[in-house]
Amino acid sequence: MRIHLRIFLASLLTLIASLALGPAAFAENDPLPSWNDGPIKQEIIEFVHATTDESSPTFVAPAERIATFDNDGTLWPSHPMYTQLAFALDRIKTLAPEHPEWKTKQPFKAVLDNDIKALAAAGEKGLVELIMASHAGMSTAEFEKIVTDWFNTATHPRFKRPYAELAYQPMLELLAYLRANGFKTYIVSGGGVEFMRPMTEAVYGVPPEQVVGSTIKTKYEMKDGKPVLMRLPDIDFIDDKAGKPVGINKFIGRRPIAAFGNSAGDRQMLEWTGAGSGARLMMLVLHDDAEREYAYGPAKGLPNTKFGTFPQSLMEEADEKGWIVISMKKDWARIFSFEE
Amino acid sequence: MRIHLRIFLASLLTLIASLALGPAAFAENDPLPSWNDGPIKQEIIEFVHATTDESSPTFVAPAERIATFDNDGTLWPSHPMYTQLAFALDRIKTLAPEHPEWKTKQPFKAVLDNDIKALAAAGEKGLVELIMASHAGMSTAEFEKIVTDWFNTATHPRFKRPYAELAYQPMLELLAYLRANGFKTYIVSGGGVEFMRPMTEAVYGVPPEQVVGSTIKTKYEMKDGKPVLMRLPDIDFIDDKAGKPVGINKFIGRRPIAAFGNSAGDRQMLEWTGAGSGARLMMLVLHDDAEREYAYGPAKGLPNTKFGTFPQSLMEEADEKGWIVISMKKDWARIFSFEE
Numbered sequence: 001m002r003i004h005l006r007i008f009l010a011s012l013l014t015l016i017a018s019l020a021l022g023p024a025a026f027a028e029n030d031p032l033p034s035w036n037d038g039p040i041k042q043e044i045i046e047f048v049h050a051t052t053d054e055s056s057p058t059f060v061a062p063a064e065r066i067a068t069f070d071n072d073g074t075l076w077p078s079h080p081m082y083t084q085l086a087f088a089l090d091r092i093k094t095l096a097p098e099h100p101e102w103k104t105k106q107p108f109k110a111v112l113d114n115d116i117k118a119l120a121a122a123g124e125k126g127l128v129e130l131i132m133a134s135h136a137g138m139s140t141a142e143f144e145k146i147v148t149d150w151f152n153t154a155t156h157p158r159f160k161r162p163y164a165e166l167a168y169q170p171m172l173e174l175l176a177y178l179r180a181n182g183f184k185t186y187i188v189s190g191g192g193v194e195f196m197r198p199m200t201e202a203v204y205g206v207p208p209e210q211v212v213g214s215t216i217k218t219k220y221e222m223k224d225g226k227p228v229l230m231r232l233p234d235i236d237f238i239d240d241k242a243g244k245p246v247g248i249n250k251f252i253g254r255r256p257i258a259a260f261g262n263s264a265g266d267r268q269m270l271e272w273t274g275a276g277s278g279a280r281l282m283m284l285v286l287h288d289d290a291e292r293e294y295a296y297g298p299a300k301g302l303p304n305t306k307f308g309t310f311p312q313s314l315m316e317e318a319d320e321k322g323w324i325v326i327s328m329k330k331d332w333a334r335i336f337s338f339e340e
Numbered sequence: 341m342r343i344h345l346r347i348f349l350a351s352l353l354t355l356i357a358s359l360a361l362g363p364a365a366f367a368e369n370d371p372l373p374s375w376n377d378g379p380i381k382q383e384i385i386e387f388v389h390a391t392t393d394e395s396s397p398t399f400v401a402p403a404e405r406i407a408t409f410d411n412d413g414t415l416w417p418s419h420p421m422y423t424q425l426a427f428a429l430d431r432i433k434t435l436a437p438e439h440p441e442w443k444t445k446q447p448f449k450a451v452l453d454n455d456i457k458a459l460a461a462a463g464e465k466g467l468v469e470l471i472m473a474s475h476a477g478m479s480t481a482e483f484e485k486i487v488t489d490w491f492n493t494a495t496h497p498r499f500k501r502p503y504a505e506l507a508y509q510p511m512l513e514l515l516a517y518l519r520a521n522g523f524k525t526y527i528v529s530g531g532g533v534e535f536m537r538p539m540t541e542a543v544y545g546v547p548p549e550q551v552v553g554s555t556i557k558t559k560y561e562m563k564d565g566k567p568v569l570m571r572l573p574d575i576d577f578i579d580d581k582a583g584k585p586v587g588i589n590k591f592i593g594r595r596p597i598a599a600f601g602n603s604a605g606d607r608q609m610l611e612w613t614g615a616g617s618g619a620r621l622m623m624l625v626l627h628d629d630a631e632r633e634y635a636y637g638p639a640k641g642l643p644n645t646k647f648g649t650f651p652q653s654l655m656e657e658a659d660e661k662g663w664i665v666i667s668m669k670k671d672w673a674r675i676f677s678f679e680e
Contacts, residue, residue, distance in 0.1 A: 063547060140589055184549075197593050207403060208593030209524075209549075215590055220582035220608055227611050229589050236590075242560035249480055249569050250555055250576075251591060253537050253548030268560055271567050 031177040034170040036333050040283075043324055044174065047281040051257060052181045058279035062182040066256040068212075068248060068269060069175070071189035071196060073262035073308035074285050075204060076166045077156070079294040082307055083163050084191050085127075087150055091134035108133070132233035136216055139228040140194060148198045161338065164203045168285075169339075170332045171260075175204055178258070186256075188212045188248055190240035190265055194231075212251045214239045240265045245272035262287065263308040270323055282323040286310060289329040292339075371517040374510040374674050380623075380664055381671070384514065387621040391597065392521045398619035402522040406596040408552075408588060408609060409515070411529035411536060413602040413648035414625050415544060416506045417496070419634040422647055423503050424531050425467075427490055431474035448473070472573035476556055479568040480534060488538045501678065504543045508625075509679075510672045511600075515544055518598070526596075528552045528588055530580035530605055534571075552591045554579045580605045585612035602627065603648040610663055622663040626650060629669040632679075 035041040051060040072078035092102070092111045102108035107126035110118035119126070135143070156166055175185050187196060187206050193213040200206040215236040218229040239247040245268050248256065259266070259273035262285040270282040287294050287310070288302060296305035299315040318325050328335060375381040391400040412418035432442070432451045442448030447466035450458035459466070475483070496506055515525050527536060527546050533553040540546040555576040558569040579587040585608050588596065599606070599613035602625040610622040627634050627650070628642060636645035639655040658665050668675060 193590070193593070209591070211593065218586050218589060220585045220612070227585065227608070227615050229585060245560045245567065245569060246558050249558060250533070251549070253533070253551065268567070272560070275567050 031180070032170065032173045034173055034332060034334050036331055038331065040324055040326060040331050044177075044281065044283075047258065047279060048177065048181050050279045060257055060278065064254060064257065065178075065181070065183040066186065066252060066254050067178050067183045067258040068186045068188040068252075068256040068260070068273070069171070069204075070261040070263070070266045070269070071187050071191055071213075073287065074260055074266070075168060075171050075187075076163065077159075077293060078262075078308040079287075079296070079305070080157060080307075082191070084195050086154065087147070087195065088130050088134040090150065090154060091146070092130060095134070128235075132216075135192065135195070136231045136233040139223070139230055140218060141228065143194055143231055144198055147195055151199050159336070164199055165338060166336060167203050168332070169334055169337045171285075172204070172337075174260075175206070179205065183258070184210065186210045186212060186248075186252060188239065188244055188259075188269060190214055190238070190243075192216070212239060212247045214243075242268045244269035248272065257281070259283075260285070263310055264314055265308075267314055267317065271321075274321055274323070282318075282321070283326055284310070284314070284318055284323055285326045285328060288327050289332075289335070292335050293328060371520070372510065372513045374513055374672060376671055376673050378671065380666060383664055384517075384621065384623075387598065387619060388517065388521050390619045400597055400618060404594060404597065405518075405521070405523040406526065406592060406594050407518050407523045407598040408526045408528040408592075408596040408600070408613070409511070409544075410601040410603070410606045410609070411527050411531055411553075413627065414600055414606070415508060415511050415527075416503065417499075417633060418602075418648040419627075419636070419645070420497060420647075422531070424535050426494065427487070427535065428470050428474040430490065430494060431486070432470060435473070468575075472556075475532065475535070476571045476573040479563070479570055480558060481568065483534055483571055484538055487535055491539050499676070504539055505678060506676060507543050508672070509674055509677045511625075512544070512677075514600075515546070519545065523598070524550065526550045526552060526588075526592060528579065528584055528599075528609060530554055530578065530583075532556070552579060552587045554583075582608045584609035588612065597621070599623075600625070603650055604654055605648075607654055607657065611661075614661055614663070622658075622661070623666055624650070624654070624658055624663055625666045625668060628667050629672075629675070632675050633668060 032041055032044065050056050050058045051065065053059060069075055072082050076083070089111050092108060096102055096112055099108070102112060107119055107122035107130055110122060111130065151162065151164060154163060155161055156163060159166060178185055185206055187200055187204065187210065189196060191213050193211055193215050196211050196213055197208040200211050201208065217232040217234040217236045219232055221228055221230050237243065237247065244266065248269065255276045256273045257276065257279065258281040259269050260283050261269060266284065274280050274282050286299070287296050288300070289295060296303050296308065297310050298304040299310045299312045315325065334340065372381055372384065390396050390398045391405065393399060409415055412422050416423070429451050432448060436442055436452055439448070442452060447459060447462035447470055450462060451470065491502065491504060494503060495501055496503060499506060518525055525546055527540055527544065527550065529536060531553050533551055533555050536551050536553055537548040540551050541548065557572040557574040557576045559572055561568055561570050577583065577587065584606065588609065595616045596613045597616065597619065598621040599609050600623050601609060606624065614620050614622050626639070627636050628640070629635060636643050636648065637650050638644040639650045639652045655665065674680065
């Protein structure tokens with residue numbers, strides 16, 4: 001019920017604001033032009049005022065203005081598969097000439113044959129094998145170059161554009177709006193830290209030290225008299241589900257006051273954020289726009305998915321706790337910067 | 341040899357600067373008043389000019405101005421024992437009434453009897469047992485309170501003052517000077533992240549998200565309907581020796597351009613910092629002042645120690661690689677803010 005009351009109050013404030021300022025003045029100063037006017041956009045603006053206006057009873061000191069964003073499905077698409085999985089599959093194909101044994105060995109054979117059914121049958125164990133073969137065995141500097149080169153050439157299968165151009169325009173505006181108001185914006189993703197860092201600054205304006213994610217172990221070694229960090233085929237930390245509050249506490253050491261996600265993997269991050277005192281903003285992106293992007297749930301009867309599942313139980317928790325669910329279809333005037 | 345040439349050139353620059361400005365003007369603008377004038381102080385100032393003056397060929401963009409500082413023995417004393425060990429021993433004594441079995445069980449008995457010999461005999465395994473018994477089994481919020489309360493009441497056995505007052509004044513000036521020049525200052529310590537965070541902002545001006553250190557595992561749980569992170573008796577990461585570059589890469593994701601340490605535990609951090617291109621500043625604090633603080637090595641024939649060992653091999657690597665060794669006795673006009 002709480003969310004409905006808040007949305008009602010926010011609507012009332014929108015109305016008052018537009019009457020006071022007139023529609024022209026309102027549009028001119030709009031920090032979120034790709035968000036459709038309405039209660040959700042207004043909730044964001046109200047939250048920023050409530051936490052940054054020094055006369056507000058819920059004012060938050062700049063150092064404590066921490067906002068955390070999931071990446072896949074929250075800031076850019078996670079369909080038809082996670083971007084990092086697309087990278088891993090491409091990498092396996094690139095490395096295949098050096099590994100003739102992969103022609104007959106699963107799960108590598110499935111990748112080389114583009115056999116999605118066999119790939120799915122390999123399960124999580126197979127996935128870890130693919131990640132390790134494509135993400136370990138090189139230095140951190142070499143891996144950074146491999147990832148950067150891939151982002152410079154790879155394109156999304158549906159949108160036929162580099163992944164960097166697929167950042168959601170409304171979320172880019174939200175990131176910029178929060179930063180302009182003294183917030184420190186962090187990525188907190190299940191994706192690999194060193195897969196994300198080569199692009200987060202250019203794409204999202206988030207510097208490397210503000211990227212929290214999954215890690216594999218690295219080892220300090222001397223190679224030709226120079227120190228390197230070698231990436232080992234050994235998982236260090238999985239920054240997903242209950243791992244997200246753990247990662248936030250480990251890397252940031254402060255509880256966020258705003259958190260943005262889109263799936264069951266973000267549930268605990270939103271719970272952790274919401275459990276603090278004072279003004280809080282928790283939002284979930286619902287992918288309900290098959291025309292402009294994708295539609296999946298299975299919440300609200302949308303099709304089920306393996307990438308970025310939004311279960312009905314998450315929708316119920318959102319309703320109960322006052323988390324705001326963003327409908328891509330209704331709330332976003334445009335999704336990508338290249339639209340129109 | 342390189343270091344000698346640099347010190348000679350720096351001396352020359354000090355001379356020219358003092359001739360040009362006159363001693364009064366020089367003293368007035370001194371950002372490092374607790375450092376004795378001389379080549380080492382001048383090296384620091386020259387490095388800051390070289391990296392922050394836009395006309396300098398070695399100019400560094402603000403975002404890349406990362407400086408990492410070891411804590412124990414670099415920013416405050418590590419004798420007669422690491423501060424965190426003093427905390428652990430106090431904590432064991434506080435908890436003893438709830439653990440009658442400790443009266444007869446090592447290494448706890450040794451702590452309760454103040455039996456240093458038996459404590460030493462318990463070795464590293466014993467130490468880990470003490471750390472786990474004192475640092476795990478509570479939530480992160482509870483631990484933060486325990487640590488904060490301890491820092492508010494505990495005093496150093498020799499200096500009879502709260503630990504927070506024992507930060508080295510020259511290093512506080514150095515931290516402030518670097519930050520005033522757009523550097524981001526990080527703690528990179530073998531100490532526990534959550535033991536340090538409750539005091540780093542007040543004592544060093546370093547916020548929680550810029551503290552890299554050792555961690556124990558934490559687990560996200562619901563307790564009375566509220567989420568908590570429970571501290572488990574299980575080591576997650578040791579941020580010492582070869583672990584320091586690993587920690588720097590994991591948490592910061594950028595290579596520092598300046599690094600400050602005092603012991604064998606900092607060797608790899610300085611190597612990693614020095615292996616980057618452009619202007620670099622690597623410094624080691626040598627504790628050679630038994631009168632005002634402590635004197636230990638065993639480098640340069642100083643007494644050996646278990647807390648913050650500075651071996652002769654580190655001195656040789658410093659000389660070979662141009663790392664600057666700070667003599668507390670000669671280079672620091674005062675060590676603590678409460679002196680005089």
